Amino acid sequence: MKFYDCKSAPSPRRVRIFIAEKGLEIPTAQVDLRNGEHLTERFRELNPWCTVPVLELDDGTTLSEAVAVCRYLEEAHPEPPLMGVDARDRAVVAMWEHRFEIDGFLAVTEAFRNQARGLAGRALTGADGVAQIPELVERGRGRVERFFAALDAQLAHHPFVAGERYTIADITAQVAVDFAGWIKMSLPDECRHAADWYRRVSARPSAAA
Amino acid sequence: MKFYDCKSAPSPRRVRIFIAEKGLEIPTAQVDLRNGEHLTERFRELNPWCTVPVLELDDGTTLSEAVAVCRYLEEAHPEPPLMGVDARDRAVVAMWEHRFEIDGFLAVTEAFRNQARGLAGRALTGADGVAQIPELVERGRGRVERFFAALDAQLAHHPFVAGERYTIADITAQVAVDFAGWIKMSLPDECRHAADWYRRVSARPSAAA
Numbered sequence: 001m002k003f004y005d006c007k008s009a010p011s012p013r014r015v016r017i018f019i020a021e022k023g024l025e026i027p028t029a030q031v032d033l034r035n036g037e038h039l040t041e042r043f044r045e046l047n048p049w050c051t052v053p054v055l056e057l058d059d060g061t062t063l064s065e066a067v068a069v070c071r072y073l074e075e076a077h078p079e080p081p082l083m084g085v086d087a088r089d090r091a092v093v094a095m096w097e098h099r100f101e102i103d104g105f106l107a108v109t110e111a112f113r114n115q116a117r118g119l120a121g122r123a124l125t126g127a128d129g130v131a132q133i134p135e136l137v138e139r140g141r142g143r144v145e146r147f148f149a150a151l152d153a154q155l156a157h158h159p160f161v162a163g164e165r166y167t168i169a170d171i172t173a174q175v176a177v178d179f180a181g182w183i184k185m186s187l188p189d190e191c192r193h194a195a196d197w198y199r200r201v202s203a204r205p206s207a208a209a
Numbered sequence: 210m211k212f213y214d215c216k217s218a219p220s221p222r223r224v225r226i227f228i229a230e231k232g233l234e235i236p237t238a239q240v241d242l243r244n245g246e247h248l249t250e251r252f253r254e255l256n257p258w259c260t261v262p263v264l265e266l267d268d269g270t271t272l273s274e275a276v277a278v279c280r281y282l283e284e285a286h287p288e289p290p291l292m293g294v295d296a297r298d299r300a301v302v303a304m305w306e307h308r309f310e311i312d313g314f315l316a317v318t319e320a321f322r323n324q325a326r327g328l329a330g331r332a333l334t335g336a337d338g339v340a341q342i343p344e345l346v347e348r349g350r351g352r353v354e355r356f357f358a359a360l361d362a363q364l365a366h367h368p369f370v371a372g373e374r375y376t377i378a379d380i381t382a383q384v385a386v387d388f389a390g391w392i393k394m395s396l397p398d399e400c401r402h403a404a405d406w407y408r409r410v411s412a413r414p415s416a417a418a
Contacts, residue, residue, distance in 0.1 A: 049308065065307045071300045099273075099274055133342060142339070143333070
């Protein structure tokens with residue numbers, strides 16, 4: 001098994017934290033996103049979408065998409081469970097993870113990629129050049145504000161994003177909150193439930209991943 | 210169990226097809242999206258994101274997000290398996306489903322919602338008004354073109370999207386192809402592998418769902 005990572009990037013961090021919570025050690029290769037290694041022919045054979053994380057299995061299967069990589073690790077290493085403990089719980093976790101990926105992680109991505117000077121012509125991930133749309137910066141920031149509010153509303157009633165246990169939904173939301181720092185946004189003072197949760201998840205050893 | 214649907218809408222169709230493939234009968238309520246029933250206080254108690262599909266379980270749990278609803282149904286009714294048959298396969302299915310949700314389904318959604326006159330001020334789903342950005346229509350259409358090409362490339366080597374078996378990844382891609390008709394796009398002639406696959410999945414009884 002081999003994990004293709006980029007230590008500075010938020011998307012593979014979702015998997016790094018997941019790996020740390022599972023207590024796994026996986027041989028890891030760093031992909032140099034800054035110098036376009038993910039756009040090379042060699043990397044595209046591994047992942048035509050030109051993104052990290054990628055997990056290469058011993059049979060040669062390559063898995064991309066953070067949630068799919070985590071799905072594999074969860075099934076191969078069930079303890080501790082990070083994607084739910086029964087049919088209902090697994091669906092609830094999947095719901096929150098998916099919603100906060102879109103409303104949180106992808107919202108920050110939208111604002112960041114349409115703004116960063118170094119990403120001109122690369123507003124979407126992938127091999128094809130896509131022009132930035134400046135209006136998406138404000139729209140993305142508005143989405144992040146609503147994500148913060150929704151996160152706070154959920155955490156007003158539950159210790160963790162998907163309920164009683166720490167799960168992959170916490171990881172996605174935590175990485176989205178940290179990633180929001182890249183566009184100079186942070187949890188507002190009034191989101192005190194989310195702030196308390198953020199302190200707790202950030203105090204876990206996995207947060208260093 | 211109760212399924213909240215809107216017969217004319219593509220997003221709950223992903224779950225309708227899944228239910229049909231499982232051979233399940235679930236009591237269903239139609240939500241009148243056209244007249245804004247999904248934005249009412251009553252529906253927001255069910256799903257604060259104001260979207261269908263929603264599956265309400267007998268214990269009162271409400272599941273939204275198509276992939277989470279399907280996750281529950283898969284675990285509660287494992288046969289036939291539509292989300293993979295072992296750890297590796299389940300991860301591969303999750304990867305393709307997730308990728309084609311974003312590159313296909315959400316790309317069509319982006320072009321459609323930023324263009325449709327009836328959705329002015331509602332460019333994103335949810336309770337908050339979001340202005341349309343006309344440039345996203347062209348960008349969304351470009352994404353759909355690339356989705357068609359990626360779908361064809363994958364189906365050149367595999368009978369189904371995630372490999373040897375029909376899965377939820379086929380459902381997501383099939384619904385995205387049909388939804389593209391709403392923005393007057395269809396599989397181009399050169400995508401003959403995807404066209405052959407599309408004929409096969411559309412001939413399944415579930416396609417009527």
